[in-house]
Amino acid sequence: MAILEAENLVKKYGELTAVNGISFQVAEREIFGFLGPNGAGKSTTIMMLNTLLKPSGGRATVCGHDVARHPSRVRASVGYVSQEIAVDEFLTGRENLLLHGRFYHIPSKDLARRIGEASAMVDLTDRLDDLVGTYSGGMRKRLDIAEGLLHRPKLIFLDEPTLGLDIQTRRKIWEYIGHLRDDGLTVFLTTHYMEEADQLCDRVVIIDHGEIKAMDSPQNLKAKLGGDVITVGLGDLSEAGRDRARRLFGGLNWISRMDEHPQGLALISTQGDAAIPLLMQAASGDGIQIASVTLKRPSLDDVFLAYTGRELREEEGGSDAFRRMSRAVRQARR
């Protein structure tokens, strides 16, 4: 049964369309991921589903409640952990949790026990009575997640749960998210880390420029690519050079798919390990200079490239000045 349904959701900021008519369903007890670069529309979507933003068009129901008509029912039934680490540093960890519990009207007799459980789950029991101002970034994020779980929602939204955290903390948080599913929760998360989506999610949506480009399990998405990924770096990256290479590789019957890549071309091969020698032979016969060749089993990165024509990793630094700026602002706030 679907715990979340979105139908043709649209969000516009004046001229700019941040989310352009997306539809999807999330099943109960699923870990559902939105994967895309900064500015793709992930946070905007999550905020519409949380009733923090009013959709400009379309509709969505969350836990059986319409987000536009019954926003407070939606808010009471879900947990939301925003991208910013929104914990109060002038309060202790316990006070942060207590405040959250009060706002969700958790009965006083249960509250102390639930605070104990939630903080134990994220390993914060020892530091609970210290001011959050003394916590590290990872501890703050864990406290934030504990708050999101305190009122026992059926569905929790995690917006970029590991953004800006070191790799150990990231692994730890993945572990917690795994436990959540075991406990029967549905998790909706956004990320621009491939690994995160690959490891955690039952199903992944690839979103770019506010539109859904693909939606399936990570395994199926990778299988759909139909073989290994060969990235060919070209010696001549001019349009003429690329064109020659495209014509040559396009004529090889064991190449099932060809995409543009910043260093040259990305090919999908069905030849296994024999692909590289075959490729080099063909290239030298045609006088095309090859700068580098890598072969790997398909990853979500490659899926992303295949569906959007871009590499997600490049987007992390931000090729777009505006995205770079908004990211800098976000980090400065921390």
Add this chain to the structure above:
Amino acid sequence: MTFFQDVWWVCWRELLHFLRSKVTIFASMMQPLVWLLLVGNMFSRTRALPGFPAESYMAFMTPGVLAMVALFGGAFGGMSIIWDRRVGYLSKLLALPIARSSIVVGKMLSVAIRTAIQILIVLCVAFVAGVRSVTGIAGLPLILFIAILMSFAFSGISLTVGALVKQPETFWAVVNVLNVPLLFMSSALFPLEFVPSWLRVLGRMNPVTYAIDPMRILMIQGWQWGIIASDVAIVIAFTVLVAGASTAIFVRRVEITTL
């Protein structure tokens, strides 16, 4: 019922912030004291003006400083929304299953409690400096009531400005355009009888004047019920209107954008 609980917990958080920042406590106490002791002494000769309504300038000015505490304390209130937005806490507050009005009212209440404490401190210092109120302790609850009403009105305006403008620089520019003239174009520092007539007209239109005058009557003249009642009625009407409108605007217009 849950509304008042939510209001209280919003307020509780703000009060903890206040109590845990020693610098904020110190600075918010110092400002009115500097006014009272420094400016109060600087203008002490104005008492010699024929028809000056009090026995000392400081006795005259104390109610003005009380209004200033309420006005400036209220004006500062909106900064907490700017701050919450900066650290991402505003989106958490807005995602809670509580009425958005309880966020505004809770923050207003915290400002009012702070204002009440500051006012008691200013009155103690004034007492030590020799200022005596003719209604004494009995007049105190009414003085506090008037100051708290002012505080609700101005913190309401400030919180709404904070919700709408987003940038601290813009916030201070807007707030100072409002509160500086409101203070100086009132009877806070100088009897309106002594100022040019155009300024007197503006002063008579200023709601702050109607908060200061009854406090001053209570401290200098005594229980003159007629004038006190009509002034307080104006202050109540002003507060209900302004705090109510501010809350309504806040609830409708506060938003988070992903840009």
